[in-house]
Amino acid sequence: xxxxxxxxxxxxxxxxxxSTKTAAPKASTRAPRKTAVPAQRVAPDDRxxxxxxxxxxxxxxxxxxxxxxxxxxxxxxxxxLVDGQAPFALVIGCADSRVPAELxxxxxxxxxxxxxxxxxxxxxxxxxxxxxxxAVLGVDLIVILGHQxxxxxxxxxxxxxQGSVPSGYIRGLVERxxxxxxxxxxxxxxxxxxxGRYHTRSTVDLLRARSSIVNDAASTAGLGIVPVVYELDTxxxxxxxx
Ligand SMILES: [Zn+2]
Numbered sequence: 001x002x003x004x005x006x007x008x009x010x011x012x013x014x015x016x017x018x019s020t021k022t023a024a025p026k027a028s029t030r031a032p033r034k035t036a037v038p039a040q041r042v043a044p045d046d047r048x049x050x051x052x053x054x055x056x057x058x059x060x061x062x063x064x065x066x067x068x069x070x071x072x073x074x075x076x077x078x079x080x081l082v083d084g085q086a087p088f089a090l091v092i093g094c095a096d097s098r099v100p101a102e103l104x105x106x107x108x109x110x111x112x113x114x115x116x117x118x119x120x121x122x123x124x125x126x127x128x129x130x131x132x133x134x135a136v137l138g139v140d141l142i143v144i145l146g147h148q149x150x151x152x153x154x155x156x157x158x159x160x161x162q163g164s165v166p167s168g169y170i171r172g173l174v175e176r177x178x179x180x181x182x183x184x185x186x187x188x189x190x191x192x193x194x195x196g197r198y199h200t201r202s203t204v205d206l207l208r209a210r211s212s213i214v215n216d217a218a219s220t221a222g223l224g225i226v227p228v229v230y231e232l233d234t235x236x237x238x239x240x241x242x
């Protein structure tokens with residue numbers, strides 16, 4: 001994973017007039033790009049690639065123990081953002097307490113629009129939040145953030161393997177993951193981290209299938225979507241490319 005990405009996460013963007021924006025994604029002139037393309041394989045002027053490079057550099061600092069986003073979490077910065085927000089990236093991540101998006105990407109307040117559910121399960125509220133981030137806030141990149149040792153993935157695999165049915169609303173959550181996990185198992189995967197990686201990549205496809213706003217922005221407006229798996233042991237967030 002390279003750390004030569006332009007830009008630093010310590011710098012902060014001035015708030016755009018994002019809170020009053022409506023409808024279409026902002027960058028109609030962006031070049032179309034495919035999903036899940038690592039930053040080093042796309043044009044350097046691609047806004048989504050620059051967004052990923054910024055996250056990648058921040059993640060490397062986090063992994064190295066050299067985080068520097070502290071100043072962009074200051075009371076001064078907090079006050080600067082009272083009138084609006086202009087996050088450059090959106091993260092759909094797992095709710096796991098060990099996977100805090102702003103920390104592991106070394107970003108400040110106002111930098112990331114984050115939606116978290118266990119196993120980054122997609123439901124209507126998640127999709128609505130994501131569409132807001134894309135259509136109204138105009139983020140350049142969506143990160144699907146899975147991780148090593150995901151309990152939600154393990155619960156879905158257990159349901160399929162043992163027929164155990166979780167109680168309460170946990171059942172509904174697990175049901176949102178079982179199709180991906182079953183598909184991964186049919187593809188020959190059994191290791192839970194391999195299944196988690198499969199689920200993270202599949203969530204990109206599900207997101208695009210469910211949301212025409214996201215799919216259109218990714219197809220024609222340069223929105224990037226990258227599946228990423230965070231390693232609890234190394235601290236690195238690696239794009240899923242297989
Ligand atoms: Zn998890």
